[in-house]
Amino acid sequence: xxxxxxxxxxxxxxxxxxxxxxxxxxxxxxxxxxxxxxxxxxxxxxxxxxxxxxxxxxxxxxxxxxxxxxxxxxxxxxxxxxxxxxxxxxxxxxxxxxxxxxxxxxxxxxxxxxxxxxxxxxxxxxxxxxxxxxxxxxxxxxxxxxxxxxxxxxxxxxxxxxxxxxxxxxxxxxxxxxxxxxxxxxxxxxxxxxxxxxxxxxxxxxxxxxxxxxxxxxxxxxxxxxxxxxxxxxxxxxxxxxxxxxxxxxxxxxxxxxxxxxxxxxxxxxxxxxxxxxxxxxxxxxxxxxxxxxxxxxxxxxxxxxxxxxxxxxxxxxxxxxxxxxxxxxxxxxxxxxx
Amino acid sequence: xxxxxxxxxxxxxxxxxxxxxxxxxxxxxxxxxxxxxxxxxxxxxxxxxxxxxxxxxxxxxxxxxxxxxxxxxxxxxxxxxxxxxxxxxxxxxxxxxxxxxxxxxxxxxxxxxxxxxxxxxxxxxxxxxxxxxxxxxxxxxxxxxxxxxxxxxxxxxxxxxxxxxxxxxxxxxxxxxxxxxxxxxxxxxxxxxxxxxxxxxxxxxxxxxxxxxxxxxxxxxxxxxxxxxxxxxxxxxxxxxxxxxxxxxxxxxxxxxxxxxxxxxxxxxxxxxxxxxxxxxxxxxxxxxxxxxxxxxxxxxxxxxxxxxxxxxxxxxxxxxxxxxxxxxxxxxxxxxxx
DNA sequence: CAAATATATGCAAGCGCTTACACTTCATGC
DNA sequence: GCATGAAGTGTAAGCGCTTGCATATATTTG
Numbered sequence: 001x002x003x004x005x006x007x008x009x010x011x012x013x014x015x016x017x018x019x020x021x022x023x024x025x026x027x028x029x030x031x032x033x034x035x036x037x038x039x040x041x042x043x044x045x046x047x048x049x050x051x052x053x054x055x056x057x058x059x060x061x062x063x064x065x066x067x068x069x070x071x072x073x074x075x076x077x078x079x080x081x082x083x084x085x086x087x088x089x090x091x092x093x094x095x096x097x098x099x100x101x102x103x104x105x106x107x108x109x110x111x112x113x114x115x116x117x118x119x120x121x122x123x124x125x126x127x128x129x130x131x132x133x134x135x136x137x138x139x140x141x142x143x144x145x146x147x148x149x150x151x152x153x154x155x156x157x158x159x160x161x162x163x164x165x166x167x168x169x170x171x172x173x174x175x176x177x178x179x180x181x182x183x184x185x186x187x188x189x190x191x192x193x194x195x196x197x198x199x200x201x202x203x204x205x206x207x208x209x210x211x212x213x214x215x216x217x218x219x220x221x222x223x224x225x226x227x228x229x230x231x232x233x234x235x236x237x238x239x240x241x242x243x244x245x246x247x248x249x250x251x252x253x254x255x256x257x258x259x260x261x262x263x264x265x266x267x268x269x270x271x272x273x274x275x276x277x278x279x280x281x282x283x284x285x286x287x288x289x290x291x292x293x294x295x296x297x298x299x300x301x302x303x304x305x306x307x308x309x310x311x312x313x314x315x316x317x318x319x320x321x322x323x324x325x326x327x328x329x330x331x332x333x334x335x336x337x338x339x
Numbered sequence: 340x341x342x343x344x345x346x347x348x349x350x351x352x353x354x355x356x357x358x359x360x361x362x363x364x365x366x367x368x369x370x371x372x373x374x375x376x377x378x379x380x381x382x383x384x385x386x387x388x389x390x391x392x393x394x395x396x397x398x399x400x401x402x403x404x405x406x407x408x409x410x411x412x413x414x415x416x417x418x419x420x421x422x423x424x425x426x427x428x429x430x431x432x433x434x435x436x437x438x439x440x441x442x443x444x445x446x447x448x449x450x451x452x453x454x455x456x457x458x459x460x461x462x463x464x465x466x467x468x469x470x471x472x473x474x475x476x477x478x479x480x481x482x483x484x485x486x487x488x489x490x491x492x493x494x495x496x497x498x499x500x501x502x503x504x505x506x507x508x509x510x511x512x513x514x515x516x517x518x519x520x521x522x523x524x525x526x527x528x529x530x531x532x533x534x535x536x537x538x539x540x541x542x543x544x545x546x547x548x549x550x551x552x553x554x555x556x557x558x559x560x561x562x563x564x565x566x567x568x569x570x571x572x573x574x575x576x577x578x579x580x581x582x583x584x585x586x587x588x589x590x591x592x593x594x595x596x597x598x599x600x601x602x603x604x605x606x607x608x609x610x611x612x613x614x615x616x617x618x619x620x621x622x623x624x625x626x627x628x629x630x631x632x633x634x635x636x637x638x639x640x641x642x643x644x645x646x647x648x649x650x651x652x653x654x655x656x657x658x659x660x661x662x663x664x665x666x667x668x669x670x671x672x673x674x675x676x677x678x
Numbered sequence: 679c680a681a682a683t684a685t686a687t688g689c690a691a692g693c694g695c696t697t698a699c700a701c702t703t704c705a706t707g708c
Numbered sequence: 709g710c711a712t713g714a715a716g717t718g719t720a721a722g723c724g725c726t727t728g729c730a731t732a733t734a735t736t737t738g
Contacts, residue, residue: 006481008724019688024726034686049480054459055397056724059693064393066437066458073423080419084412087440091451096458098405099436101426112430119405119435120393120459141388142345227621256625263627282566286595286626288602347694358718363696373716395694398723 007048009056016044027052058120067309068098068116069125070109072194076225076253077281078298079127082149085302086125093310106193110135117144123309125149129158130195145312149305150196150296152323159312160321161305165196168294168326169203169248172276175292175328176246177211179336181274184208185244186220187233187254197222200250200278218244223254230257235265238273245273245337252277252284252293259287259333270335280329289332297324346387348395355383366391397459406648407437407455408464409448411533415564415592416620417637418466421488424641425464432649445532449474456483462648464488468497469534484651488644489535489635491662498651499660500644504535507633507665508542511615512587514631514667516550518675520585520613523547525559526572526597527589536561539589539617557583562593569596574604577612584612584676591616591623591632598626598672609674619668628671636663 013020018037026033026041033041044050058064067090071079087097098116102109109131116124123145139146152162176184186204189197201220208217219237223229230253237244249255255277262269269275269289277284277293284291304322311319352359357376365372365380372380383389397403406429410418426436437460439451448470455463462484478485491501515523525543528536540559547556558576562568569592576583588594594616601608608614608628616623616632623630643661650658 009726010724020725021689021727022687025687028726032686037686049477051453051457051481053398053724054403054457055394055399055401055695056693057726058394058459059392059398059695060394060724060726062394062693062726064458074413074426075416075420075423077414077416077419080416081414084414084440087413087438091439091454094454096454097438099426099438100430101423114390115430115433115435118390118393119403120397138388142390227624253621256621260625282592282595282622283625285566286599286622288627348696349694359695360697360719361717364717367696371716376716392694394725395723396696398725399694399696401696401723 006053007050008053009050012041012044012048012050015048016041063122064120065095065122066098066120067095067123067125067313068100068113068119068121070100070102070112070116071125071127072104073101074099076251077283078251078279078296079150081281082298082302082305085299086149086306087302089303089306090310095310104190104192104194106132106135109193110138113138113144117142123147123313125305125309127151128195129153129155129160130193130198145309147305147309147312149301151199152321156321158321159308159319160323161301161308162322163296163301163324163326165199165326166203166206168296169200169278170207171203171326171328172278172294173204173207173248174211175330176248176274176276176334177207177213177215179246179274179334181246181337182213182215183218183242183244184215184246184248185218185237185240186248186250187230187237187258188220188222188250189225189254190222197250204248225251225253227253227257227260230254231261231264232257234258234261234275238262238265238267243273246276246334247273248276250278252279252281252291255291255293255333256283256287259289259291269333271338274334274337276334284329284331287333292331292334293329294326295329296326300324345392346389347392348389351380351383351387351389354387355380403459403461404434405437405459406434406462406464406652407439407452407458407460409439409441409451409455410464410466411443412440413438415590416622417590417618417635418489420620421637421641421644424638425488425645426641428642428645429649434649443529443531443533445471445474448532449477452477452483456481462486462652464644464648466490467534468492468494468499469532469537484648486644486648486651488640490538491660495660497660498647498658499662500640500647501661502635502640502663502665504538504665505542505545507635508539508587508617509546510542510665510667511617511633512543512546513550514669515585515587515613515615515673516546516552516554518585518613518673520583520676521552521554522557522581522583523554523585523587524557524576524579524583525587525589526569526576526593527559527561528564528593529561536589543587564590564592566592566596566599569593570600570603571596573597573600573614577601577604577606582612585615585673586612587615589617591618591620591630594630594632594672595622595626598628598630608672610677613673613676615673623668623670626672631670631673632668633665634668635665639663
């Protein structure tokens with residue numbers, strides 16, 4: 001598995017007639033080296049195709065310039081574009097991204113965190129705040145710098161770049177209730193090991209419970225984020241009597257699945273039933289009717305998470321969590337009951 | 340930036356009353372160590388929260404168990420899910436994924452390749468076969484093992500896990516022509532630095548040129564993969580006289596944008612104009628009419644690319660490229676001209 | 679112009695790990 | 709019982725780099 005022997009610092013040093021220290025400096029702190037020497041070194045480096053050996057560098061300098069991210073899955077557009085922004089921002093600072101996915105499973109998440117750390121990650125991006133004690137213990141024991149994305153709360157001990165899922169869901173549900181809906185149902189993500197999904201459901205529960213009127217939350221179904229599951233859950237909810245007049249979905253994929261299924265079942269959205277989404281990914285704008293949804297600042301979160309983590313790693317003391325606001329985007333899938 | 344001092348092999352060795360070599364063995368080659376010793380060591384490791392220092396390990400063993408991927412962008416669902424599969428497969432072999440994105444720019448790609456290598460990647464996944472000489476030179480000079488995904492050709496010198504974009508586009512265009520379309524236009528991706536986009540366009544060109552009839556390829560527009568660009572390009576193409584009866588799109592995002600715009604413009608798909616996509620991502624199934632598209636085996640490619648790369652790194656000699664077939668998926672957006 | 683300071687380079691000690699080799703036990707077979 | 713070998717462990721030599729310190733050279737200053 002080892003590559004054929006690559007040139008080392010020493011090879012370069014010999015060829016350039018200087019010491020290894022000078023080469024090292026000309027790479028890492030160029031202005032500590034005379035212009036002339038640097039030029040010569042640069043030339044030799046290119047001729048030899050030298051690149052610093054990673055292991056040696058990491059060992060000597062005690063840092064890798066690698067940060068890791070453990071996200072539920074890249075297959076969800078929301079994480080993918082956030083991760084993209086995260087990576088781009090890191091890249092601009094010469095830091096590289098190690099990724100792993102947990103599949104929304106917390107045991108798996110711990111395993112992946114371990115892996116990333118043993119693979120040299122200086123810091124981590126994690127999604128959501130809730131995790132088992134074992135995971136927290138490991139993080140603390142090893143004193144690992146990390147940032148939590150896609151979630152925000154007031155815990156001053158930790159670093160967040162996210163938004164308040166509970167509040168956002170509540171805003172959405174309030175909007176639904178304001179329009180006159182009284183029989184509401186929800187299709188949420190699987191809450192096990194996913195505090196964002198849980199918060200969104202709680203937000204809806206809370207909104208219904210505190211509504212100054214007699215609204216009912218008929219049912220809450222949990223489903224993996226696929227179009228088909230969204231469709232199936234929708235069908236199930238609509239087969240109840242009385243049927244809900246609005247269905248709040250935990251994300252756009254579920255909602256899009258529901259919208260499509262509605263049309264298959266001959267139900268008109270929003271006339272027969274309103275459907276709302278969450279995240280505002282491409283899907284939301286393309287289904288007909290287009291989804292009323294909560295826009296989540298995916299790119300901003302990714303970018304900010306990177307900045308926070310970089311600052312934290314640079315030991316800037318003034319690192320503070322950033323709260324973003326999810327924004328209600330009104331489109332056609334939500335209307336007063338009965339059209 | 341350095342973490343507080345973590346326990347080292349030596350700490351563990353001292354605490355367990357054995358030599359560092361034994362600890363190392365019990366981690367890397369457990370069955371070379373007596374059960375009893377191993378148990379004791381394991382206990383100490385857990386108590387101390389020891390994890391091997393990455394730099395030391397990489398330096399001594401000359402491998403990192405990291406592979407890198409440079410993809411155009413994770414924000415495109417097709418790459419995201421392929422990358423997800425790639426990562427999962429690697430993970431199952433204890434290998435971790437370093438990601439970088441090129442933004443479809445080949446200078447940037449080279450830079451990212453360099454970064455990944457200096458960050459310790461043992462091997463790489465790259466997308467598409469076409470790249471500038473400088474990049475190829477670097478890859479060869481450093482003798483870097485790599486696999487090319489999302490593309491296939493017969494070059495026996497290289498390792499592919501992909502499909503023939505040219506052929507796939509041709510299949511799609513043939514299907515369009517078979518249905519009776521004679522005025523065809525295309526909305527492709529930006530071909531600069533993107534051989535897949537180019538191949539898809541060439542495939543369509545080729546199909547039209549070789550059609551046993553008098554079909555015309557009216558126009559080819561290139562656009563970044565966004566819904567809006569797809570819509571704009573569509574509007575532009577439809578404003579020509581005579582207008583095309585079918586528009587072949589280089590990917591589903593462009594096609595979905597076109598379908599949505601068609602409806603905004605009061606055009607019926609497929610009655611007034613047929614639209615086809617490429618990739619078969621979620622979007623394709625959700626727009627109405629649903630997209631006729633080429634299904635691309637994203638997950639399979641990701642998984643196979645990982646297997647190929649792992650095999651290559653393990654120096655298995657019997658590593659051979661894998662060709663996948665894209666599959667024509669017929670849905671409602673394509674019909675004979677005039678409905 | 680000597681002294682003081684700034685700038686450029688070299689020296690050499692590790693960083694924490696793996697691994698070839700040497701050594702010690704202990705079981706086995708004759 | 710003793711040679712033989714297997715199994716378990718230790719010793720120590722690096723892997724390629726960074727970096728504090730010492731040294732050498734250039735520049736400034738009174």
